[in-house]
Amino acid sequence: MGALTVFDGHDSIGGTKMLLTDGATRLLLDFGTNYRRMGQYYEEFVKPRPSRGLVDYLALGLLPPLRGFYREDLFPQQDFPHKDEEWDGVPPDAVLVTHGHLDHAGAVGFLRPELPVVMTPMTLALLRSWQETATGGPETEVTYLTRREAKDPRLLKSSENRETRVIWSLGDAPDPFVERLRESPYANPKRGSFEPRDPCPAPLRVGSIGLDARPVDHSVYGGVAYILDLDGSRVAYSGDLRFHGEHGSDTEALMRRLEDRNPDVLVVEGTRLGSSPEEPLGPSPSEATVKGRSLSKVREYEGRLVVADFGPRNVERLKTFREVAQETGRQLVLVPKDAHILDLLSRVDPAIPHDMDPGGMRILREPTLQSRAPLQRIEERYSDAFLDPEDIAATPGNWILCFSFFDANDLVDLRKATPGGLWLYSSSEAHGEEQEFDFVRLQAWTQWARMKVVGFRLERDREGTLRPRFDHPEDRGYHASGHAPERDLVELVRRANPHRLIPIHTETPRAYDRLLQGTRIQVVHPVPGVPISL
Numbered sequence: 001m002g003a004l005t006v007f008d009g010h011d012s013i014g015g016t017k018m019l020l021t022d023g024a025t026r027l028l029l030d031f032g033t034n035y036r037r038m039g040q041y042y043e044e045f046v047k048p049r050p051s052r053g054l055v056d057y058l059a060l061g062l063l064p065p066l067r068g069f070y071r072e073d074l075f076p077q078q079d080f081p082h083k084d085e086e087w088d089g090v091p092p093d094a095v096l097v098t099h100g101h102l103d104h105a106g107a108v109g110f111l112r113p114e115l116p117v118v119m120t121p122m123t124l125a126l127l128r129s130w131q132e133t134a135t136g137g138p139e140t141e142v143t144y145l146t147r148r149e150a151k152d153p154r155l156l157k158s159s160e161n162r163e164t165r166v167i168w169s170l171g172d173a174p175d176p177f178v179e180r181l182r183e184s185p186y187a188n189p190k191r192g193s194f195e196p197r198d199p200c201p202a203p204l205r206v207g208s209i210g211l212d213a214r215p216v217d218h219s220v221y222g223g224v225a226y227i228l229d230l231d232g233s234r235v236a237y238s239g240d241l242r243f244h245g246e247h248g249s250d251t252e253a254l255m256r257r258l259e260d261r262n263p264d265v266l267v268v269e270g271t272r273l274g275s276s277p278e279e280p281l282g283p284s285p286s287e288a289t290v291k292g293r294s295l296s297k298v299r300e301y302e303g304r305l306v307v308a309d310f311g312p313r314n315v316e317r318l319k320t321f322r323e324v325a326q327e328t329g330r331q332l333v334l335v336p337k338d339a340h341i342l343d344l345l346s347r348v349d350p351a352i353p354h355d356m357d358p359g360g361m362r363i364l365r366e367p368t369l370q371s372r373a374p375l376q377r378i379e380e381r382y383s384d385a386f387l388d389p390e391d392i393a394a395t396p397g398n399w400i401l402c403f404s405f406f407d408a409n410d411l412v413d414l415r416k417a418t419p420g421g422l423w424l425y426s427s428s429e430a431h432g433e434e435q436e437f438d439f440v441r442l443q444a445w446t447q448w449a450r451m452k453v454v455g456f457r458l459e460r461d462r463e464g465t466l467r468p469r470f471d472h473p474e475d476r477g478y479h480a481s482g483h484a485p486e487r488d489l490v491e492l493v494r495r496a497n498p499h500r501l502i503p504i505h506t507e508t509p510r511a512y513d514r515l516l517q518g519t520r521i522q523v524v525h526p527v528p529g530v531p532i533s534l
């Protein structure tokens with residue numbers, strides 16, 4: 001008898017953590033950070049205490065109380081802090097990661113190192129780039145880890161002891177990527193450097209569960225959905241997906257596969273489910289819309305600086321702005337951290353733009369000391385591509401600067417380049433008050449830099465609070481969502497035609513009850529920690 005237990009992510013966008021069991025075989029499905037729950041307690045200056053390892057996370061319910069799942073070196077004392085509420089006690093056999101977003105994989109770093117992590121090479125490259133440049137704690141330790149040691153019964157400190165994780169790669173990792181990982185300064189000579197080639201046990205089977213990993217279209221490359229064959233039942237898990245991006249045909253193929261294989265249970269995302277029938281969602285802008293809108297806007301700013309605000313992990317968006325730059329006689333300028341991401345990703349897929357040289361993409365020299373070895377290597381490897389802020393100020397109309405809010409502090413050095421320029425916001429809408437406030441700060445930065453903003457605007461609500469809005473006709477069309485709109489999700493579900501549907505990754509899971517009325521599909525709303533038998 002199989003069972004599926006949802007621990008987190010059933011009523012939030014992200015933080016997905018599920019356990020699928022079939023007899024003695026046990027698989028985690030994603031293990032992401034729940035940013036909403038984290039934001040209830042923490043912010044920039046109040047964070048989980050690194051010296052306390054897992055204690056703060058478990059005490060606040062930010063991680064589920066699962067005995068035997070977590071790294072033992074992250075407990076200052078050996079005792080588990082929540083014996084009374086313990087939900088499970090047998091370590092899983094593997095964790096299946098759908099894609100490289102942190103709300104799906106951002107808590108994998110807390111799991112035991114010998115627990116195999118199953119993912120595509122592209123997802124591994126994304127998570128590796130995060131680990132190499134983030135200033136986070138153990139949660140970033142997805143591909144290798146630094147052991148913590150208890151200095152006294154309550155305090156943990158980093159040791160010299162590094163350990164690699166076991167990665168089961170879905171598909172072969174190309175040689176340039178393997179070589180890139182070998183040159184890591186973090187590889188522990190005692191244990192040998194990290195090899196991403198440990199094959200997923202052929203033919204893709206862990207214990208009694210058969211894995212069918214199918215590529216999907218999403219706002220990062222390398223995403224998959226899983227169709228899982230248990231003894232006597234079939235479960236499919238969508239991960240995050242959409243049909244309207246560059247790889248939409250992959251999601252179409254998944255839909256046909258689901259139609260053929262007809263899962264008993266479908267666990268499906270619902271990010272963009274409308275909260276009520278009275279609030280229909282607008283049409284989904286495609287990447288082509290984003291390009292068209294951005295191109296004509298950038299043309300209005302001839303001779304002046306343009307900042308494109310998006311995350312370069314979204315390679316599709318990077319390609320869009322690269323085309324916009326080419327068609328307007330400009331060049332893209334990246335921050336070193338983003339050059340590092342592209343350097344890694346292009347070793348998995350050489351078609352990903354990585355021509356960081358005087359004629360291609362340029363890199364902004366940030367006046368900070370790059371103490372991190374991977375960023376130092378970017379300076380060495382692509383030294384010809386680097387530009388100083390003064391170079392940008394001399395010819396502001398030659399560039400599209402790829403920034404996000406987190407790079408806004410670099411505007412101080414670009415003050416001579418920015419007046420009269422454009423800040424083009426090309427990323428997702430704000431989720432929650434914390435993020436809303438970032439837009440208030442972003443507005444302050446752009447006003448200080450004397451730049452025009454398109455893609456969002458601030459308006460006062462009835463209480464007089466400034467809130468960002470994204471739906472003004474002049475701001476629409478500069479971003480294409482990574483998620484399928486409601487009508488596409490319903491189409492996918494109807495075609496898959498499962499007996500039971502379990503909503504995940506949504507703030508409005510009940511919308512599926514309404515949308516599937518009149519079908520034989522039963523919507524099951526999970527209770528965290530309570531197994532649903534299959």
Ligand SMILES: [Zn+2]
Nearest residue numbers: 099101218240
């Ligand atoms: Zn995602």
